[in-house]
Amino acid sequence: MGKLFVFMGKSASGKDTLYRMVRERHPELYPVVPYTTRPMRAGETDGEAYHFVTEEKLREMEQAGRVVECRCYETVKGPWYYFTADDGQIDFARGNFCLISTLEGYEKIRMFYGERQVVPLYIEVPDFVRIERSLAREHEQERPCVAEVCRRFLADEQDFSEEKLRRAGIDRKISNVDRKEAVRQIEALL
Numbered sequence: 001m002g003k004l005f006v007f008m009g010k011s012a013s014g015k016d017t018l019y020r021m022v023r024e025r026h027p028e029l030y031p032v033v034p035y036t037t038r039p040m041r042a043g044e045t046d047g048e049a050y051h052f053v054t055e056e057k058l059r060e061m062e063q064a065g066r067v068v069e070c071r072c073y074e075t076v077k078g079p080w081y082y083f084t085a086d087d088g089q090i091d092f093a094r095g096n097f098c099l100i101s102t103l104e105g106y107e108k109i110r111m112f113y114g115e116r117q118v119v120p121l122y123i124e125v126p127d128f129v130r131i132e133r134s135l136a137r138e139h140e141q142e143r144p145c146v147a148e149v150c151r152r153f154l155a156d157e158q159d160f161s162e163e164k165l166r167r168a169g170i171d172r173k174i175s176n177v178d179r180k181e182a183v184r185q186i187e188a189l190l
Contacts, residue, residue, distance in 0.1 A: 035050060
């Protein structure tokens with residue numbers, strides 16, 4: 001029976017980069033592509049990091065019972081939904097899977113698939129590194145919004161508080177100051 005490895009961490013912690021590096025080194029890991037209603041960022045492609053859908057499509061999938069977990073973020077540009085769907089991507093008989101989510105998403109995914117099937121990979125970096133990365137990424141956007149960077153930073157402080165990490169049973173943290181070392185730590189869990 002396969003496992004589902006859930007990469008998570010505060011924004012700009014490097015989880016996307018580590019996810020890509022691990023996937024390149026371990027092509028036997030099947031990627032699970034989550035869904036979002038937010039607009040695509042510069043350089044993104046539908047079906048790679050996310051399936052980009054309308055809020056109406058999300059509601060249709062909820063009505064059909066196909067939403068495993070869903071989170072709404074009230075952004076300065078309006079509500080954005082992120083969710084994982086029971087859409088046939090995950091079949092533990094085929095092997096191991098990986099996806100990027102949040103702590104809240106991880107908890108709901110674990111409830112849906114079971115604690116024995118779902119493995120948390122919590123990625124962290126110092127706050128100053130996160131702010132620098134977030135600002136650099138936002139600067140590349142067509143219409144940069146520093147207010148959104150600040151909102152996300154403050155929201156992450158609450159969403160990934162030490163209390164919430166403990167409550168979710170996250171006691172292992174992977175430091176992403178040295179990417180090679182972070183990949184090594186992740187590979188030890190595969």
